[in-house]
Amino acid sequence: MMRPRLSLGQRRRLFCTLILVPETLFVFLIILYPLYLTLKLSFFKIDLYDIAKPLTSSPTLHNYAEMFADHAFWHSLKVSALYTLFATPLTFLVGFGLALLLHQPLRARRAFRVLLAMPWAIPTAVGSMVFMVMFDSSFGVTNYLLTRLHLVSGNIDWLGSPTTALATIVVTTIWKNCPFFMLMLLAGLQAIPVEFYEAARVDGAGRVRQFVSITLPALRSIITISLMLNALWVFREFDTIYVMTGGGPARMTESLAVSIYQEAFRFFRVGRASALGIVTFFVCLGIVLACQKPLRKEFY
Amino acid sequence: MRPAQANAPRVRVMRGRPRTLPSYVLLGLALMLLLFPIYWMLLTATLHDDRLLTYPPVFFPAPSSVFLRPFVRIFANRPVLYWLLNSVYVSGLTTVISLSISALGGYSLSRIKTPESRVMGAMLLLVRMLPGTLLIAPLYIVFHRLHLIDNLVTLVIANTSYIIPFGVWMMKGFFDGIPKEIEESAQVDGCTIFGAFARVTLPLSRPGLVATAMYCFVLSWGEFLFARTLINSANKGTITAGVTTYIGDMNISWNDMMAASLLACLPVLLIFFFLEKHLVRGLVSGSVK
Numbered sequence: 001m002m003r004p005r006l007s008l009g010q011r012r013r014l015f016c017t018l019i020l021v022p023e024t025l026f027v028f029l030i031i032l033y034p035l036y037l038t039l040k041l042s043f044f045k046i047d048l049y050d051i052a053k054p055l056t057s058s059p060t061l062h063n064y065a066e067m068f069a070d071h072a073f074w075h076s077l078k079v080s081a082l083y084t085l086f087a088t089p090l091t092f093l094v095g096f097g098l099a100l101l102l103h104q105p106l107r108a109r110r111a112f113r114v115l116l117a118m119p120w121a122i123p124t125a126v127g128s129m130v131f132m133v134m135f136d137s138s139f140g141v142t143n144y145l146l147t148r149l150h151l152v153s154g155n156i157d158w159l160g161s162p163t164t165a166l167a168t169i170v171v172t173t174i175w176k177n178c179p180f181f182m183l184m185l186l187a188g189l190q191a192i193p194v195e196f197y198e199a200a201r202v203d204g205a206g207r208v209r210q211f212v213s214i215t216l217p218a219l220r221s222i223i224t225i226s227l228m229l230n231a232l233w234v235f236r237e238f239d240t241i242y243v244m245t246g247g248g249p250a251r252m253t254e255s256l257a258v259s260i261y262q263e264a265f266r267f268f269r270v271g272r273a274s275a276l277g278i279v280t281f282f283v284c285l286g287i288v289l290a291c292q293k294p295l296r297k298e299f300y
Numbered sequence: 301m302r303p304a305q306a307n308a309p310r311v312r313v314m315r316g317r318p319r320t321l322p323s324y325v326l327l328g329l330a331l332m333l334l335l336f337p338i339y340w341m342l343l344t345a346t347l348h349d350d351r352l353l354t355y356p357p358v359f360f361p362a363p364s365s366v367f368l369r370p371f372v373r374i375f376a377n378r379p380v381l382y383w384l385l386n387s388v389y390v391s392g393l394t395t396v397i398s399l400s401i402s403a404l405g406g407y408s409l410s411r412i413k414t415p416e417s418r419v420m421g422a423m424l425l426l427v428r429m430l431p432g433t434l435l436i437a438p439l440y441i442v443f444h445r446l447h448l449i450d451n452l453v454t455l456v457i458a459n460t461s462y463i464i465p466f467g468v469w470m471m472k473g474f475f476d477g478i479p480k481e482i483e484e485s486a487q488v489d490g491c492t493i494f495g496a497f498a499r500v501t502l503p504l505s506r507p508g509l510v511a512t513a514m515y516c517f518v519l520s521w522g523e524f525l526f527a528r529t530l531i532n533s534a535n536k537g538t539i540t541a542g543v544t545t546y547i548g549d550m551n552i553s554w555n556d557m558m559a560a561s562l563l564a565c566l567p568v569l570l571i572f573f574f575l576e577k578h579l580v581r582g583l584v585s586g587s588v589k
Contacts, residue, residue, distance in 0.1 A: 123522030
């Protein structure tokens with residue numbers, strides 16, 4: 001029997017659908033199924049040891065009730081929020097500044113760009129270790145330099161004292177993430193037609209006016225998207241905090257991400273960890289929905 | 301940039317000099333601050349054992365005082381060689397698999413605009429926003445059931461799953477820049493659809509493939525949470541997870557710790573140096589176009 005011959009357009013479409021299959025499989029099996037599992041487990045009291053056994057109890061909201069009544073949960077949420085609110089805008093400012101500096105007719109611009117972007121390639125966990133060494137309380141170079149510059153009088157226990165631990169983590173995060181903003185914004189700057197600036201100059205607009213009236217509006221969607229992506233990363237950042245303080249001292253830096261890890265792999269309370277994960281997910285979803293408009297514009 | 305110089309030469313001549321000098325100064329300052337941790341890692345890694353706990357720190361050591369024993373010692377004290385090989389294996393395999401899936405998926409999303417493909421694309425964006433820590437407990441359970449805990453293949457699968465959403469969108473951005481008409485004319489000339497994709501479109505998107513591959517490799521190499529959780533044996537760890545085992549070990553000296561850290565950074569930094577140009581284009585076309 002002869003099969004009906006498909007037209008070229010139909011075959012093209014078939015091909016494009018077929019090659020989407022591996023990716024779809026991956027998304028469903030490795031991401032959506034675990035997500036479903038998290039949601040399910042968040043309604044059960046279950047130990048990490050017992051995960052192979054079938055669930056016997058009936059689902060309850062126990063984990064959520066316990067979590068919302070727990071002071072530690074609200075503390076973690078606060079830590080995550082504070083961390084994001086400090087790290088993301090500060091990193092953005094540093095990255096934007098670097099992008100503006102690089103967006104000039106300079107010699108060796110490319111070399112500057114490569115060198116400035118280097119922290120991006122360094123594994124976060126490794127970079128965090130270097131900062132641990134630099135911020136060591138007794139022999140760290142940071143204390144030495146700050147003392148020599150008469151900015152501090154005695155050695156500060158950066159990672160050991162509750163007031164400075166999060167600040168030190170924020171500094172590390174800025175160092176690691178500012179290349180991301182720099183590269184994104186630099187690309188955005190380069191896409192702005194030069195004619196805009198020429199016309200503005202003819203009209204007598206100064207540098208500040210040009211920046212406010214041309215540069216910022218033109219970069220608006222890149223700014224929103226890069227801020228959003230970065231806020232999402234920082235909000236769930238694990239590597240930096242886990243490596244530098246493990247959540248300490250006295251849980252002062254225990255963000256939601258660290259808290260999930262501790263619940264699941266230190267206390268083996270998978271149910272509670274899952275409930276925490278679901279809350280984190282909804283916060284992240286909230287951030288995404290807040291930025292939906294520019295997202296749609298850029299991606300579709 | 302260039303047209304600005306060509307069209308407004310007078311402005312540049314008059315104001316160029318005094319304005320660029322502060323820029324160089326600021327850039328130099330930024331360079332010092334951003335590269336200082338890397339420099340410090342190098343200095344600490346080559347510090348002599350006797351001088352580890354001396355104060356004040358030396359910023360410019362004499363070449364004769366450079367101490368290379370930590371680089372030898374770490375291979376004897378810890379399974380650093382295994383870690384490096386494991387990292388190469390995991391990141392290499394992750395890159396190959398992620399790149400293949402991303403290229404296919406990205407091409408599909410770029411070329412057809414059916415409701416299903418849109419849903420798929422939106423789903424990927426959503427997935428990209430999921431916290432890795434959210435997935436780690438259920439992934440542990442899934443791999444536990446499959447008896448794949450403490451197996452490097454697990455890391456490849458886990459890394460691939462979180463890299464694909466980035467890779468697909470990155471590749472889609474590159475394919476969007478290649479006109480459909482080129483492959484359509486190849487098809488008219490007798491190329492099969494797959495032939496047109498493999499022989500026309502893919503070679504044209506080589507910069508995109510290079511950028512995405514590099515992105516996958518760097519991300520996979522630096523991955524810490526999965527490597528820390530899904531692998532138990534010391535010999536099976538990756539270098540990124542491995543070096544963090546130095547933390548909290550009272551007997552470990554900083555020079556060993558930083559020597560291992562340096563080895564953990566070196567491969568990705570080298571790759572980054574050579575392929576940075578491509579990455580910049582990839583970042584832009586992938587996430588912002």
